[in-house]
Amino acid sequence: MIYTGGSALGTIVMMHFPSDTGFALGALEKIFHAAACEVSGPDGVHFSYPRLAEGRAPSLPPGFDRLLEHDLRRSRSHQGRQLSDYLKANGIERALAFDVGPGHPSLHALRRGGASRVVSYFGAPLGTPRRGLSLLLRRLRTALQEQPDLYVFESLAMQESAIKGGRGIPASKTTIIRTGLDLDRFRPRDENSPDSLPADLGIPADRKVVFYAGHTTPRKGIDTILDSAADLVDQRGRRDVHFLLCGDRKGEAEEYLARLDGTRARAHVTFGGYRDDIPDLMAASYCGVIASTGWDSFPRSAMEMSASGLPLLASALQGLVETVDHGRTGYLFEPGDSTALADLIADLLDQPAERDRLGAASRLLAEKQYSEQRQVEELAEALRG
Structure with a gap:
C-alpha cells in the first residue's frame, strides 16, 4: 500500500476480537491500518484488542507495538478511564471502531479522551427489524444516546437494517464501503496457476467443480x-x-454427508475444511455458489469468487442480491430451491461459452468495485470527515 500523507494527530483502530484470529479478519486489519496511515501517518496509528495474549497480529507491520488491551464488548469503568488516558497520552483524535452502536460505553471514554471523530464499522446488521410504534420508540431512544459520527456498512442491506430496522439510525450518519480484496491473489486461472486440484482432495480431473467457501451453519x-x-x-x-465445500470444522462434514448416504452423489461431494490454498481452488473451479437460507449480508467469499472469474449462483436475499448482476455475472435463485440451483448448474455445465462470458464479467465487476486501494481511500475519507 502507498501512503500519501497524514497528520500529526493519531488514529486508534479498535477491534472486537483477540489479535491473530485468522485470514478474513486479518485482511480487514491490514486495510484498517492502511486507512489510518493515510490519515495520521504510520507513526500515528494505534490498535486495541480485547486480548493481546495471542501476540501481535501478523497482518500488522513487524515490530508494531502501539497496542492497547481494551474489550469493546464489556462495560467496565476502569477500562473507560484507561482508554481515555491512552488517547490523551498519545494525541489521538480519531477512532475506527468495530460494532460501536448508539449508547456504547466506549463512546463516552473516547470523547473524554479527545476523540473528535468516531467511525463505527459494522460487518453485520445493527439490531433486529422493528416496525410501527416499536421502531418509533427505538428511534427516539437512539436520538437521545451518544453516537459515533458515522456508521460504515458493507452492503445496502446492512445500511437499511440500521435505518429502517432495529435501531432507527439517521441515514445522514451512514455510508456504504465495500470490502476490498487483493486482486492479484484472487484472480482467474492463468499460466501460473496449478495444473490441477490438490491430490489430497481426491477430485477426478474430468469433473467441473462447483465451489463454496464459508461457515457451514444451517x-x-x-x-x-x-x-x-x-x-x-x-x-x-x-x-x-x-x-467442493470449504470452511467446515471438525465433525461438521459427517453430519451433512449423512444426507447423501445411499446416493451416487456422495462420491461427487467433498468437504475441504479450512485451507490456505483457497485462491488456487477458486481459480480451478467452474462456478461458485452461495445458497444461504437465512440472513446474509455481503460475504467476502462472494467477492473472492468474482475476482477469481467464477460465475456466481446465489440466493436472492438481503445483501446477496448485491453480489450478483443477474444474467451478467451470475444468477440468483429462490432461497432453499435446490431444483432451481441444479437447473442453473446444469445450464452452465452444458454451455461453457456462457460460463466463460459470466466469469469474465464477474472479474470485471471485482476490478471495478472490490479493490483494496478503493476501500482504503474511502475509509480514510470517512475518518477525515
Missing part, C-alpha cells in the same frame, strides 16, 4: 447445495460435476 444453505448435487447426479445422471 443458515448457509449447505443442505440446499447437497440436495442440488443429489438432483444432478442421481436424478439427471450427471457424472461431470463435483461439489
Whole structure:
C-alpha cells in the first residue's frame, strides 16, 4: 500500500476480537491500518484488542507495538478511564471502531479522551427489524444516546437494517464501503496457476467443480447445495460435476454427508475444511455458489469468487442480491430451491461459452468495485470527515 500523507494527530483502530484470529479478519486489519496511515501517518496509528495474549497480529507491520488491551464488548469503568488516558497520552483524535452502536460505553471514554471523530464499522446488521410504534420508540431512544459520527456498512442491506430496522439510525450518519480484496491473489486461472486440484482432495480431473467457501451453519444453505448435487447426479445422471465445500470444522462434514448416504452423489461431494490454498481452488473451479437460507449480508467469499472469474449462483436475499448482476455475472435463485440451483448448474455445465462470458464479467465487476486501494481511500475519507 502507498501512503500519501497524514497528520500529526493519531488514529486508534479498535477491534472486537483477540489479535491473530485468522485470514478474513486479518485482511480487514491490514486495510484498517492502511486507512489510518493515510490519515495520521504510520507513526500515528494505534490498535486495541480485547486480548493481546495471542501476540501481535501478523497482518500488522513487524515490530508494531502501539497496542492497547481494551474489550469493546464489556462495560467496565476502569477500562473507560484507561482508554481515555491512552488517547490523551498519545494525541489521538480519531477512532475506527468495530460494532460501536448508539449508547456504547466506549463512546463516552473516547470523547473524554479527545476523540473528535468516531467511525463505527459494522460487518453485520445493527439490531433486529422493528416496525410501527416499536421502531418509533427505538428511534427516539437512539436520538437521545451518544453516537459515533458515522456508521460504515458493507452492503445496502446492512445500511437499511440500521435505518429502517432495529435501531432507527439517521441515514445522514451512514455510508456504504465495500470490502476490498487483493486482486492479484484472487484472480482467474492463468499460466501460473496449478495444473490441477490438490491430490489430497481426491477430485477426478474430468469433473467441473462447483465451489463454496464459508461457515457451514444451517443458515448457509449447505443442505440446499447437497440436495442440488443429489438432483444432478442421481436424478439427471450427471457424472461431470463435483461439489467442493470449504470452511467446515471438525465433525461438521459427517453430519451433512449423512444426507447423501445411499446416493451416487456422495462420491461427487467433498468437504475441504479450512485451507490456505483457497485462491488456487477458486481459480480451478467452474462456478461458485452461495445458497444461504437465512440472513446474509455481503460475504467476502462472494467477492473472492468474482475476482477469481467464477460465475456466481446465489440466493436472492438481503445483501446477496448485491453480489450478483443477474444474467451478467451470475444468477440468483429462490432461497432453499435446490431444483432451481441444479437447473442453473446444469445450464452452465452444458454451455461453457456462457460460463466463460459470466466469469469474465464477474472479474470485471471485482476490478471495478472490490479493490483494496478503493476501500482504503474511502475509509480514510470517512475518518477525515
